[in-house]
Amino acid sequence: MGTVLAVVSQKGGVGKTTTAINLASALAQRGRKTLLIDVDPQGAVRHGMGLAPDAGVAGLADLLAGTHELQDVVQATPLPWLRVLLAGSVSEAAEHETYTANLADSTRLGELFDRARGRGYIVIVDSPPGLGAVTRRVLAHSQHVVVPLQCEPLALQTTTQILRAVREAAMANPALVLDGILLTMLEAGNDVSQRVAAYVREQLPAELLFDVAIPRTMASIDAFAAGQPVILRAPDDAAARAYQRLAELLEPRLA
Template sequence: MIKVAIANQKGGVGKTTTAINLATGLAAMGWRVLLIDLDPQGNASTGLGVGPQARERSSYEVLIGTERLDDSVLSTRVPRLDLLPATQDLSGAEVELVGLDRRTHRLADALDAASQRWDICLVDCPPSLGLLTVNALVAARHLLVPLQCEFFALEGLSQLLQTVERIRTRFNPELSILGVALTMFDRRNRLSAQVAEDVRACLGNAVFETVVPRNVRLSEAPSHGLPALIYDLRCSGSTAYVGLARELLSRLPALKEAA
């Protein structure tokens, strides 16, 4: 199973939107996908139509060790896409994890003990670099970074890359950057184009060619409990995520052997 963490410690960069729609796109292409919601806000769960009342078991119990991952996963309305939901209990998980054995490897251990019925696992991380995100980076083989096309996003990217190097050194030497996805691109704003150019100059081929534009339909879809790809397949945001999923898929065959 390929394990990809979707992380950026800066909030509001389209991270959860990227996780939901990439998971949907990959499932539509025939991949068996597991999406893990590791954000206490639970937005990925809500965006897939899984309300709080349906989250009897969650990623919190899996991390703490009171439930098995296989017993906590829910099916979604998207064929071949399963979800490990999140609840607000995750807000206190970082404090509880400090006192547990292998506190940085809890998610990795849970995934290792799970059945191998999925081809790929995507982990939607919280907007921080705390223990929850560290767990995701230790468990994952690859990192996908959604990056908003604005100036401050570049500073956040630098901090994230430093964290990745520390994770590689201390816990997970196999962690690599799968790609940086440029999001919320405003074609009317010259700054967006400048930021995109700077990121490509810095990271080269690590940056996906597909750029996700600002799009109101992407914002509306979660309120209906649907991925944008189902809510409005023809909108510019959905079209971009279909392209991003295809681009991601083109990189995965080479990764499958190393996963």
């Protein structure tokens, strides 16, 4: 039996999608059967993975709408053990509303997760930023959650909210476990970034924090722009090594 891990954040721009992409890729590199699902209607996974330049490609939205079958929308990747399910045809504001309503009111997402788990997949879910209906639906059907936290002062204001939301979700879904908060975009030469990281480590219990932080590197920025996980494009980069370490830490928990 597989498992579902949701990557969630209170705000965008914290490295959520980059984390989902690289964690899924790192697990696949380790020989784990992995399915990356983009639940965010913004559809950033397709850019970061270099898949489907046509925004109208079918994906999760079409699966939820009942117009496509799973085998028609899951895409192969250069990694033999990694498959990707993109967000699908969600380009206009009205489509976003329809997608959100379909997902919030449907049992299809839970059925999809169960189906993938039954096939032995580790499912990595890139959730929308924020704690809206879609993210809450994802948490209701997940077993694990990772929270990226950008090393900047504004991000600290969201920590309490996201932890409260995860705690509330776990009350309704006792199988849900917070694996940890992941510090992201840590800049070695930036005093503010370093102070934020130090403050988080001082204020939060050690068991809530991963002992690895993701540095901000030009290689990781370039990799996303090029449509590749940094662990594939620049495997010796500090960010790539950090994501490999994250996969190493999580793999036993996801077994």
